[in-house]
Amino acid sequence: VVNNAGVGIGAEGTSITHGNSSNNIISYNVIAKNCDGIDIWDLIDSTISFNQVYSNQQYGITADSCLNLSILNNTIHNHAYGGVLVSDSSNCTISGNELYSNQAGVMLDGTIGVNYEGSTHNVVTHNNIHGNDVGIYWESRCVNNYFTYNNFVDNSENAYFWTSLEIGDPDFPLHRPCQNIWNRNYWSDWTTSIPKPIQGMVTVWLSSFYIDLPWFAFDKHPAMGPYGNFTLDNTAKPDYFMEKERLSFFCPHSPIGRDIKP
Template identity: 30%
Template sequence: MQKQSILKTNTLILVLCTFLFIGTALFPLVQGVQRESDSFVVPLATEKPNPTETLVVPTSFSWRDINGVDFTTPIRNQSPYPSCETFALVAAMETMIQYKVGFPFNCDLSEAHLFFFSGGNILWGSYPENDTRFLKEYGVPDEACWPYPHDKYQYPLNTTSPDWQNRTVKISDWSYIPADPVAIKTALINNGPVPSYFLVYQDFLYQKTGIYQHRWGKVRGAHYMAIVGYNDDPGYWIVKNSWGVNYQDKGWVNIKYGECGIGTINFYLTGVYGKFPLLYVDDDNVAGPWNGTAEYPYLSIQDAINHAFNGFTIYVKNGTYNEHVVINKTITLRGENKNTTIIDGGGLDDVVTVSVPDVKISGLTVQNSGTLLYNAGIKTLSLNSNLTIENTIIHDNEIGIFLNYGYAQSWNILRNNSIYHNTKGLYAHWANSNRIAGNTIVMNDENGIEMEHCMRANITGNIISDNGGCGIYLRGASNDNIINGKNTIRNNTVGLKLSESNNNIITKNNFINNLEQASFYNAFSTTWKRNYWDDWRFFRARPIQGFLGQRQIPWLNFDRHPAHRPYILP
């Protein structure tokens, strides 16, 4: 009997263990099929939130528009790991940091470091409490410390920098926020974005614009996102997702109050402090010390670059910096005011040389390069450079901007710059897929824009005038470019010239008062369409004169549908 009793007991234990194992194994299936970009979380116990100041909240608010300034950071992509809670928390911190600094500077912290160091699992994710505790005790470093691995097989080969503890941002504390819209709104306004729980259904994967309400499909899994704002009319949260720009409205989504659990589990982060990925430069700090903080900025731009890590922003205070800057790290170089923050080359060599990809330059004046043939105000020397120059003044250089040897896809962006009084305004050599938009390129001694063996550029919305040579000159197999979108090409010796460059599209531009409006030599398959020519008042096609072959046989192209009124720049 005793043996039978023991046998029955053991059998019962075995059955219970079997049920427990099966139940545990099937738990994710009960919750829904997990996507790579989702993670499952256990519902959290409610804790008393930190006290927040009570206020009468406005009917709308967004960290994307604080008096016209967007303090959020770009949409990130958590794939291939289920690290949504980490991305939501980091998104909140990045906005809080930028607001504390006083301006957005593309703050970028390392989600990979926080996720893996706080115990994140590549199969099922992490717990947000683990992340918040880690943020309070250890902090999170800048993105360059451990760039997020977008290939599953990079882990665990990709590890963090050994000096990460000297590069961290921490929070002073954290707590939960009640599942109460007024409490969430108060926290948003008083403190910053709110990481919040959300239950993903199938239809959410197909949501684009408008306000999301669940209508169809099964549960796919639990998820965390950052609430960055709200609008009471008609009643929705403004939410930042972490699935990249191909989901929702380029990564942003409006979710109806209370829909799919949004706002039920919320986190309140306080007191960001530490090593922000931002260094200051001020030529007034002659006496030192110099550590790149707002209190003790570096004296020179080059010194700040030498102490920066990839992904840092260097903020240059007003002043004249007599130096030759070499940017050999992936940074953002930003001036306080483009009219009064000046880099002066003193008439020697290149003023700013960019030797790595993905650099951003804005808010500066760059002047006085050397006068040798290829000296430039700003010069690129890297393959696939992906350089962005915007809101910058470039003048009195041999070449204003020299985009050099990008070969494959350069993807440079030149936007809203003033380029004047150079020998050549912009010269691009073997640099493809550039976007040149909204610039003022005027009064250069030779050509405003000259491109040699450059393909697939998009030139749009520029004012190109009073240049001594051509407004735009495409030569040496500069094929498949698009010159459209209301460029005003005015008062140049030649408005636009094509030489041995094919398949270019020239449409909807203004050609006004150029000594010669347009010409071509050995340029085939050119599309001229709907341009405005101030010297052509007829309703028939406007001829463009050119030459073919070594014997320079006269030839004609035609703009068959010329515009009869000039286009207005946007």
């Protein structure tokens, strides 16, 4: 799927949907004003690259149950929920993307259940993630993922995580929350070379009740300056990617109606 303008079109309010196949390429498209921009599932060895994805109602790109997916060099902004959502997917690479003005820049999650492996062995690297509510957010069943060489600049919260554990779980209390690797990212809110703490929350289930505990992961070697020539000034986008008028979205899955005006 190459060189298309998917503005306000698409199946069930999504501009591009694709699933249950391999070796797909989705590149050089302009995708805006849908419910979700690109919605894919069960893809293997596929690439999403060099797309402009903006002002869709919920997510820019969603990937569910994918393997060896590459999300590369896209510009993704102005989404109410998230720029990129990766669920129950493994060995995926998210790299070289510009992510801003989303509720979350990149989100990883995994379904809790014996038939799900969660999101594992994914690499999030060399992205510019700025001006989001949360830069990166991950939650339960996301382990052995790598977050490296990213620029986190002026997000309300640069990174956050949530996971849960049960008493009697062999992973309790330390193993699972600390199993993702953070290394050599640049953080606009951290100016020393000592490890950068990344705050999250662990819900500990104790039989019939639970306790929420603050928890921390660490970027062991935070970068002292941004990568590349990154500044907020040189990431400005053309006016047609920053539309000022109120947009009307067709979103059939929304609980509050089909015609949504943000």
